[in-house]
Amino acid sequence: MSGKGVRPRLMAIHDGLLAHFGPRGWWPGESPFEVMVGAVLTQHTSWKNVERAISNLKALGLTSPEAIMKAGEPGLLGALKPSGYYNLKAKRLRALCAMALSHGKGGLRPKVLELPLEELRGALLAVKGVGPETADSIALYAAGHPSFVVDAYTRRLLLRHGLMEGDPPYEDIRAWFMEKLPNDAALFNEFHALIVAVGHHFCGPMAPQCGLCPLGSDPHLILS
Numbered sequence: 001m002s003g004k005g006v007r008p009r010l011m012a013i014h015d016g017l018l019a020h021f022g023p024r025g026w027w028p029g030e031s032p033f034e035v036m037v038g039a040v041l042t043q044h045t046s047w048k049n050v051e052r053a054i055s056n057l058k059a060l061g062l063t064s065p066e067a068i069m070k071a072g073e074p075g076l077l078g079a080l081k082p083s084g085y086y087n088l089k090a091k092r093l094r095a096l097c098a099m100a101l102s103h104g105k106g107g108l109r110p111k112v113l114e115l116p117l118e119e120l121r122g123a124l125l126a127v128k129g130v131g132p133e134t135a136d137s138i139a140l141y142a143a144g145h146p147s148f149v150v151d152a153y154t155r156r157l158l159l160r161h162g163l164m165e166g167d168p169p170y171e172d173i174r175a176w177f178m179e180k181l182p183n184d185a186a187l188f189n190e191f192h193a194l195i196v197a198v199g200h201h202f203c204g205p206m207a208p209q210c211g212l213c214p215l216g217s218d219p220h221l222i223l224s
């Protein structure tokens with residue numbers, strides 16, 4: 001994952017994707033707290049299912065950490081059902097809310113989001129069920145910190161474009177992006193959303209559509 005000219009190449013990848021897909025407007029959510037909820041609920045399910053669960057929570061007025069804690073676990077199960085693994089997700093969501101409230105008020109923009117990046121990340125990673133991808137999604141999209149999010153789409157793109165070998169740990173890939181790119185939350189926000197878009201539309205696990213892909217001119221393994 002080394003070599004000269006990595007930043008210009010990454011920026012060319014970003015710009016090519018942006019030219020094709022346009023700004024993605026991430027993360028969908030009416031408040032930072034809704035982004036936090038979405039980041040937990042999206043584990044192991046599609047965004048469509050998350051939207052249904054969030055809409056259920058809103059219908060019940062469960063739009064703040066205080067309301068989620070007051071509802072109790074049983075009070076969340078029906079609303080979370082569309083997101084799958086709803087028993088587990090109710091526990092995780094409440095654990096996240098409890099952590100947030102331990103740092104001050106909750107509401108639509110919990111006080112915990114004002115922590116510096118590494119402190120916030122540490123607090124999030126200490127919550128049971130919150131891994132680095134969820135923590136960085138919250139740090140970037142809810143708190144606005146420059147914290148690069150790595151997911152399966154990111155790994156696949158780096159591997160297929162010869163920018164990564166093997167299966168490096170999450171933290172190494174995140175640190176690599178953050179070292180190679182300007183420290184810019186808006187750039188990280190857009191770049192991750194664009195990687196998800198290319199992964200979703202062209203770079204699937206089985207049959208990548210390189211001939212149609214906006215990254216077809218960047219050197220990559222011959223996959224189709």
Ligand code: SF4
Pocket residue numbers: 157160161198202203204208209210211213214215216217220221223
């Ligand atoms: S589909 Fe092909 S060209 Fe597009 S990102 Fe995947 S490997 Fe690269």
